[in-house]
Amino acid sequence: MINTTIQELRARYRTSAEDKRAVLDGLLTRYRSVGKSGAQLNGQLNGELNEFLHKLAGSSGMYGYDQLHAAARRALVLFEGSEKTEELTASVESIARSLELVIKELDAL
Amino acid sequence: MDLERKSNALEQASRLQTAFLAGVAHEFRTPLVSILGYSDLIENTFEADRVLASAGAKEPSGANSENAKARQWVRGIQRSGRHLLSLIENLLDHGKGQSEQLRLNYKAVNLKSLLEDIELVMTPQSKQKGLEFVTELNGCSSLSDCWVMVDPDRLTQCLINLVGNAIKFTDSGRVKVLAEYHDQTLKIVIDDTGIGMDEQALLMIREPFWQAHHEQRPGTGLGVTITDGIIDLMGGSLNISSTLNEGTRIEISLPLVTTNEQAQEEAKKQDLDGLQCRVLMVEDDDDIAWMLEALLCEKGFDVARAVHGQQALELAHQLNFDLVLMDVVLPVEDGFEVATALRANGHCAPIVMMSASQQEFDSRNTKQINYDAFLLKPVAVNDIVILAKELAEPPKAS
Numbered sequence: 001m002i003n004t005t006i007q008e009l010r011a012r013y014r015t016s017a018e019d020k021r022a023v024l025d026g027l028l029t030r031y032r033s034v035g036k037s038g039a040q041l042n043g044q045l046n047g048e049l050n051e052f053l054h055k056l057a058g059s060s061g062m063y064g065y066d067q068l069h070a071a072a073r074r075a076l077v078l079f080e081g082s083e084k085t086e087e088l089t090a091s092v093e094s095i096a097r098s099l100e101l102v103i104k105e106l107d108a109l
Numbered sequence: 110m111d112l113e114r115k116s117n118a119l120e121q122a123s124r125l126q127t128a129f130l131a132g133v134a135h136e137f138r139t140p141l142v143s144i145l146g147y148s149d150l151i152e153n154t155f156e157a158d159r160v161l162a163s164a165g166a167k168e169p170s171g172a173n174s175e176n177a178k179a180r181q182w183v184r185g186i187q188r189s190g191r192h193l194l195s196l197i198e199n200l201l202d203h204g205k206g207q208s209e210q211l212r213l214n215y216k217a218v219n220l221k222s223l224l225e226d227i228e229l230v231m232t233p234q235s236k237q238k239g240l241e242f243v244t245e246l247n248g249c250s251s252l253s254d255c256w257v258m259v260d261p262d263r264l265t266q267c268l269i270n271l272v273g274n275a276i277k278f279t280d281s282g283r284v285k286v287l288a289e290y291h292d293q294t295l296k297i298v299i300d301d302t303g304i305g306m307d308e309q310a311l312l313m314i315r316e317p318f319w320q321a322h323h324e325q326r327p328g329t330g331l332g333v334t335i336t337d338g339i340i341d342l343m344g345g346s347l348n349i350s351s352t353l354n355e356g357t358r359i360e361i362s363l364p365l366v367t368t369n370e371q372a373q374e375e376a377k378k379q380d381l382d383g384l385q386c387r388v389l390m391v392e393d394d395d396d397i398a399w400m401l402e403a404l405l406c407e408k409g410f411d412v413a414r415a416v417h418g419q420q421a422l423e424l425a426h427q428l429n430f431d432l433v434l435m436d437v438v439l440p441v442e443d444g445f446e447v448a449t450a451l452r453a454n455g456h457c458a459p460i461v462m463m464s465a466s467q468q469e470f471d472s473r474n475t476k477q478i479n480y481d482a483f484l485l486k487p488v489a490v491n492d493i494v495i496l497a498k499e500l501a502e503p504p505k506a507s
Contacts, residue, residue, distance in 0.1 A: 005403050006150050018397055054438070058465050059396035062487040064143035 001053070013063055014106040020056060022101050027052060028092050053079060060102075068098040128457050134197045135466065135485075141197070142487040145190045146404055148183050149490060153407045155180040177359035189230055194489065195266050213260040213342060214495070215366070217376035220255040220288055220295075221246055226265060227286060238276060248290040255371035257295055257365055257476075262340045270332035271299045271359050278321070278357070279303030293368070297361040306351040314349060386497045387411045389430040389458070391421045395438055397486075401434070404490035410497075416440075418447035425451055431456045432497050434488075435480065437464040437473055448479040459500035460475060463488055 027049050034045070057072035075091040155176055224244045235242035249255040268286070275284045282302030289296045306314065306321055313319045317334045333349075345363035367375070389403060392398040392445045393416045402412045413428060415421035417440050421433075433451065437444040448460045459481040464470035470483060482496050 005153075005407065006147065009399060009403055012399055014394060054465070055394050055396075058486055059394055059400075061139035062143055062146070062397055062400050064140065064147060066140050069139060 009063070010106055010109060013028070014103065016059075017099055017103050017106065020052075021096065024092065024096055024099065025050060028089070028096070031092070032089060050076075050079060053095075065098070065102050068095065068102055071095045071098045128214060129304045135199045138194065138485070139487055141194055142188055142489050143487055145187060145194070145491070146400065146487075148186045148190065149404060150407060152180060152183045152187065155183065174197055185229055188226055191262070191491070192230065192269055194264065195262050213263060214499070215258050215260055217256055217372040217374075218259055218261045218264075219289060219376070222255055223261060223265065224286065224288060227268050227272060230269060231276065234276050235284060236272070238280070240276060240279055240281070242276075243283060243285045245285065245287045246289075247287065254369055255290070256369050256376055257290065258342070258367045258372045258375060259363065259365075263343070265365070267336040267339050267361065268297065268299070271361075274332055275301035275303060275357065276358075278305075282356075290365075290369075293365045295361075295363040295365055297363075298360075299359045300356065301358075302356045305353045305355050305357055307353050307433050311349060311351055375435055385409075385411075386431045387429065388413070388432045388434060388493075388497075389421060389424055389428075390414045390434045391416075391418070391439065391444065392434070392436045392463075393417060394436070395437075401488065401490070401493075405493065408490065408494055410494075418442040418450060421447055422450055422454060424455070425456045425458075430456075432493075432500065433458050433460040436491065437462055439472060443473060445473060445479065452479045459496075461493070461496055461500075 027045070030045055031049065053072050053076045057069055057076055060066075060072060061069040071091070071094045075088065075095055078088045078091050214489045226248055228244050230244070232242055246255065272284060272286060279301045280303070284299070284301045284303075287298045287300070289298075310321045314321065314333050337347050340361055340363070343363055345361060348360045348362075349357065351357040386409075388410050390398060390401060390405075390412055392401065392414065398414055398416075402414065405412050413424055413430070415424050419441070421435075424430075425433075431457075433448075435444040435448055439447065442450070444462055444464075448462070451458075451460065460479065461482045461484055462470065462480045463484050463486050464473075465486040467485065470485075481500055484492055485498070
């Protein structure tokens with residue numbers, strides 16, 4: 001027996017995860033084209049990526065998607081630190097994979 | 110010079126320890142709050158089914174008794190989860206060296222229920238070791254005689270610490286918890302037939318990070334230290350006596366600030382079912398807002414949501430709210446600016462700020478203070494319920 005509220009929340013999060021994947025793809029493409037130093041100079045991209053990771057870390061933790069939460073937190077730390085572009089790119093790619101897993105899990109329920 | 114260098118190194122080590130503890134506590138807290146949120150929703154499902162069945166709106170089925178069992182198990186998850194949450198938060202307090210700043214939240218509690226909670230949480234551990242675990246309540250002839258005003262979370266935390274130790278250091282025999290209530294004093298004795306301690310160990314046991322029989326039975330070494338601090342804060346005393354290879358007896362004495370009748374009266378008032386609360390939630394993240402709204406609605410709260418400051422001001426102008434839940438990071442104006450604007454416009458509902466990290470909160474909290482409380486995200490919905498009650502009606506005993 002599953003609570004209808006939980007079902008509704010899952011359905012909403014499923015749609016939201018799809019949107020997040022699209023936004024992440026866009027950000028990743030833009031980020032790859034300019035690199036970390038370029039992104040730091042680009043205030044808008046910098047702000048968007050930071051805000052996206054921040055929100056993703058917060059909401060995924062609340063919904064119990066721990067792997068996605070950990071990936072978003074790791075990327076935030078890398079983003080705020082001075083790591084190389086490749087490391088952050090790899091980290092963001094791992095978020096994309098975690099998001100994919102969350103979507104598959106929600107579809108399977 | 111050497112002394113100064115060492116002093117600086119110590120200070121740095123202390124800062125690193127604090128940062129490490131804060132990080133660990135935050136990492137543990139996030140999944141735990143999610144577990145508690147989902148278990149609340151599951152428990153509400155069982156409750157809704159029970160109400161429908163008893164009202165005849167739902168066919169009674171053989172699954173009912175199974176549901177009752179499952180409901181008990183979910184409650185076990187919630188109790189243990191809440192205890193773990195309070196331990197994590199205490200670890201953070203201790204790491205900051207702020208244990209003296211612990212706040213007590215007095216509530217009317219039924220002693221019998223409190224002991225049942227302890228039994229529910231600790232019985233699996235004692236069973237695992239083949240120990241007999243007994244709780245006994247003296248001085249109360251019926252359920253209605255057993256009301257006291259205490260901080261239930263802190264007292265439960267103390268009892269779980271002490272009973273956990275008793276089970277850990279007992280290999281055969283029994284662990285007994287005896288509660289007695291008379292002459293405005295609550296006495297709780299935890300008695301075991303364990304390996305006991307020598308005099309040296311008894312002298313050291315309240316020291317932070319000190320552990321008896323550390324090699325064979327490791328732990329954090331903070332349980333008794335934190336318990337001692339809490340009991341002291343409650344104005345009580347903690348007496349420990351022990352004989353090597355025979356067992357340990359720990360006696361908690363707590364002065365009670367109210368009579369049974371006063372506490373019973375308070376219990377009626379604090380019944381949250383009767384709490385009508387209209388909440389303005391200012392949160393721009395849809396996922397977080399949906400989850401919080403769902404959890405609060407299950408608790409009977411009425412929630413309106415704004416996604417930015419301007420919308421919050423408009424809603425506050427149109428409707429009366431009992432509580433405002435305010436995210437710190439918002440588009441255009443941040444949560445502190447919106448709180449200031451609400452106050453400037455004459456809105457006096459209590460404001461609870463919410464932020465993902467203490468550091469983020471501290472770094473932004475530089476403006477004039479216009480809020481009443483702060484909650485760390487992910488927010489546990491029970492904390493909101495407690496705050497809503499506290500802020501609407503300050504507790505009489507403190």
